[in-house]
Amino acid sequence: MAENQTSVGKSFLAGLWDENPVLRLILGMCPTLAVTTSLQAALTMGASVIFVLICSNLVVSAMRNLLKPHLRILMFTLTIAAFVTIADLFLKAYQPEMSAKLGPYIPLIIVNCIIICRAEACASKNGLLVSLADALGMGLGFTGALTVLAVIRELLATGQIVFTFSRSFTLIRLPDVPLFRMAGMAMPVGAFLTLGLMLGLVKLLTTKRA
Amino acid sequence: MSKLRFFWEQSWLLLVSSLIFGVLLAMADAALAPRIKRNETEKFTRLAGGMLPEAVRFEPVEPKIAVTASNGKTVEVEVYRGLDEQGRTAGWAFACEGGGFSDKIKLVVGVDGRFEKLAGFGVLSSNETPGFGDKITIPGGFFQKQFVGAPADKLTLVKAGRPEQIDAEIVAITGATVTSQAVVDILNTYVLAIRSALKEQGLLN
Amino acid sequence: MQTLESLLLGFIGIMIVNNLVFTKFLGTCPYLGVSGRIDTAFGMGCAVTFVVTLAGALTWTLDYLVLIPCGLDVMRYVCYILVIAAMVQLVEMYVHKFFPVLYESFGIFLPLISTNCAILGMCLFINLWGIDNLPEAVVLSAGAGLGFTLAICIMAGIRENLELADVPAALRGAPITLITAGLLTLAFMGFAGMIR
Numbered sequence: 001m002a003e004n005q006t007s008v009g010k011s012f013l014a015g016l017w018d019e020n021p022v023l024r025l026i027l028g029m030c031p032t033l034a035v036t037t038s039l040q041a042a043l044t045m046g047a048s049v050i051f052v053l054i055c056s057n058l059v060v061s062a063m064r065n066l067l068k069p070h071l072r073i074l075m076f077t078l079t080i081a082a083f084v085t086i087a088d089l090f091l092k093a094y095q096p097e098m099s100a101k102l103g104p105y106i107p108l109i110i111v112n113c114i115i116i117c118r119a120e121a122c123a124s125k126n127g128l129l130v131s132l133a134d135a136l137g138m139g140l141g142f143t144g145a146l147t148v149l150a151v152i153r154e155l156l157a158t159g160q161i162v163f164t165f166s167r168s169f170t171l172i173r174l175p176d177v178p179l180f181r182m183a184g185m186a187m188p189v190g191a192f193l194t195l196g197l198m199l200g201l202v203k204l205l206t207t208k209r210a
Numbered sequence: 211m212s213k214l215r216f217f218w219e220q221s222w223l224l225l226v227s228s229l230i231f232g233v234l235l236a237m238a239d240a241a242l243a244p245r246i247k248r249n250e251t252e253k254f255t256r257l258a259g260g261m262l263p264e265a266v267r268f269e270p271v272e273p274k275i276a277v278t279a280s281n282g283k284t285v286e287v288e289v290y291r292g293l294d295e296q297g298r299t300a301g302w303a304f305a306c307e308g309g310g311f312s313d314k315i316k317l318v319v320g321v322d323g324r325f326e327k328l329a330g331f332g333v334l335s336s337n338e339t340p341g342f343g344d345k346i347t348i349p350g351g352f353f354q355k356q357f358v359g360a361p362a363d364k365l366t367l368v369k370a371g372r373p374e375q376i377d378a379e380i381v382a383i384t385g386a387t388v389t390s391q392a393v394v395d396i397l398n399t400y401v402l403a404i405r406s407a408l409k410e411q412g413l414l415n
Numbered sequence: 416m417q418t419l420e421s422l423l424l425g426f427i428g429i430m431i432v433n434n435l436v437f438t439k440f441l442g443t444c445p446y447l448g449v450s451g452r453i454d455t456a457f458g459m460g461c462a463v464t465f466v467v468t469l470a471g472a473l474t475w476t477l478d479y480l481v482l483i484p485c486g487l488d489v490m491r492y493v494c495y496i497l498v499i500a501a502m503v504q505l506v507e508m509y510v511h512k513f514f515p516v517l518y519e520s521f522g523i524f525l526p527l528i529s530t531n532c533a534i535l536g537m538c539l540f541i542n543l544w545g546i547d548n549l550p551e552a553v554v555l556s557a558g559a560g561l562g563f564t565l566a567i568c569i570m571a572g573i574r575e576n577l578e579l580a581d582v583p584a585a586l587r588g589a590p591i592t593l594i595t596a597g598l599l600t601l602a603f604m605g606f607a608g609m610i611r
Contacts, residue, residue: 026589029443030532037340066223073529075224077500081493082231086238089489093245096253100335104539107492111532113444157340183341188438189604192597200583200590207585231493239489283547312438312607314544339607 008133011122015137021114022145023202028114032146033191034105039171040163042150044098046143048087048106053115053135055083060123061131067124076119077110084109097164114142152194157185254318257332258290258303260349261320261358265292265300271413277403279308289404291413292320299323304404305334308396311388313337315346317396321362325405325414330358331397343389353390356380362401367394422554429555430562435533437603439540442533442563446570447592449524456571458521459528460564464557466506466525467534470499471556474538475549495538503529533563569599 021027028049035045056079060067067075088106091099099106109115118138123131154161159180161171174180184190255268268290275287287304294300301323307316315336320329331354333347346353352373359376366379367390373381382390408414435441442463449459474495482491507525511518528534537559546552573595582591 026447027444029447030440030536033443034440063223063227068220068223071221071224074497074500075227077496077530078224078228078231078493081496082235085235085489085492088492089238089242089246093242093249096246096249104536104543107539108441108532108536110492110496111530111535113530116530181341183339186340187604188440188600189597191440192593192600196586196590196593196597199593200586203588203590204585232490235489235493312433 008129011126011130012133012137015134015139015141016144017141019138020141020145021117021138022142023199025117026199027117028112028142029195030108031105031112032142032149033188033195035102036146036150036153036191037157037186038101038154039147039150039161041098041101042146043143044091044095045102045105046139046146048084048091049109049112049114049142050136050139051087052080052083052109053118053139054132056080056115056119057123057131057135058128060119061126061128064124064126072120072124073116076116080115080119081110114138149191149194149198152198153185153190156180156182157190253334254290254303254305257318257334258292258320261318261329261332262292262301262303262322264294265303266295268292268303271408271411275404275407277306277400277407279399287400287404289408301329302404302408303329304400306396306400308392308399310336310392311338311343311386315389315392315396317393319397319400321401325362325408328357328360328362328397328401330354331393338389339386342383342386345383345386346389346393353380353383353393357397362405364398364402365394367391418550422551425551426554426558429558430565431603432606432609434562434566434603435536435559436563436566437600438607439536441536442531443596445527445531445533446563446567447589447596449527450567450570450574450592453568453571453575456567457564459524460560460567462521462524463528463531463533463563464560465521466499466503466528467537467560467563468553468557469502469506470534470538471541471559472549472553473498473502475541475546475552478542479547491542495535499534499538500529533559566599570596573599 015021017024019025022029022032031045031049035041056076059079060076063075084107087109088099091102091106118134122134126134151161155172155174156179159174159176162168163171182190185194258268259265271289271291275289276284277287279285285306287306289302289304291299292301292303302321302325303318305316305318307314309315313336315338316334318332318334320331321327322329332349336344336347338344338346345351348354356373356376357380360380361378363378367382367387368379369382369387371379371381380390380394405414429435433439436443436446445459445463450456477494477498478491482488482494487494503525510525537556541552541555546555570592574592577591577595586594
């Protein structure tokens, strides 16, 4: 039992830093780059991915002994697609603004490598508890990386961080200087450059520590 | 027979779970669909109602009006008639779209009751360049203001001029001429076609 | 003539101006992962072009013949991904059996790309843009595939030369690839607005 507990904790912590999907494994680049123009979009994306990841990991883990090898991938895809559709409907109903902004990137969670990779590498081999911990860790790690990227990009592009629910309110506002009005940061260029520099920094930190 | 059994053994999980997921999706859709539909109409009426403050409710005009868009395709447009408290026509509103700088621009356009003056436009969705083209989305910004009260007729885009003067000349956003031209083109295409169609139906005099 | 012109414009538009990799970030995973050598990159590009053209045509047909008439919009994502996954499997078996030479050049990439976001993304965009005829859907998806090939080949060419360059240790590998991608995107922004 004690051994079991450590592996639950381990698989949760692994996703946060050591095996962080974005920063260390370079998985799921497409949403990472596309939705980080604003913090709210990034958080919405993160929440959707966490939801889908938890559900698919649990389902796959529950049926892991019934899976036939060559139909495995098809089964994973089916499970993920079903939960993504539910997440998409939910967002359309309760967060219409965000749903319009994220557009096709919500359905594209289906082909997000993180989810299918976790189903294959973790959930189809481990019990429910470990799979759940793994999903939470990976999901939070993904959301964390997205949040950092989105904060940098939104602040540098618009000089402020704005949330919109029924009405919009500003979280942080920087002084009105040209440095904080780099429109390029909101464009694809900004996404690639920021993530590239961020990965470089992470690499620098980890090599120093080792 | 053994082949059938083999097939069943291999795929029963897939078939059963397809069924379960199908039911799950149907339930989620049934629970959320009315809300999604309401969200969409709410967004339209909020934008249209902001432009036509006297209108208290919007009724669709039957039948839908066919408009030939700039790329040669025919689009069916649902035009809404805004009615005031006494049931008189307070204005018209419709959603329309066209190609912008980087992606499609979708607008809601409001026109006054006699279809002579524009009541303005609002942006349903756009993906224009941040800092330049996306200035069309600022409600009450200098670009949107130029359309409030402008004649519901052919508009032209000029690169320099006086934006505070409300007329058929629209001053482009600096650095976003393509986006500005796209908005003017969308309005020209739809407003003229819908005006003549409404006249034909006898809804305008 | 109007249609031919708009087809051609749409084709060039999606290949260069609205390139999926540079403006929509679709297919970024293989774009960063499989772009180490120019011949593998080209093979990958060919496989994607082939599959995306077929997938675009198939999902459009499915959409207009089954999903929209039956009001089954909610099943769209599930159907799309199953069509793509099943099709990739079938194509792989077919090419393997009947065109072994072709299979050697790009067939090995086929299993990889059923989870390529460019494929599903393109099918979703065709639906989102409201493309209402089959030829246009086919032309657009073929253009998207060629655009992806163009992007990944340029990237592979640059990376082959980068191996000889003196890159700071921390930036080697993925970081410098992303920065290169950023600069390429900047270059392709010059085409923006050329075709509307």
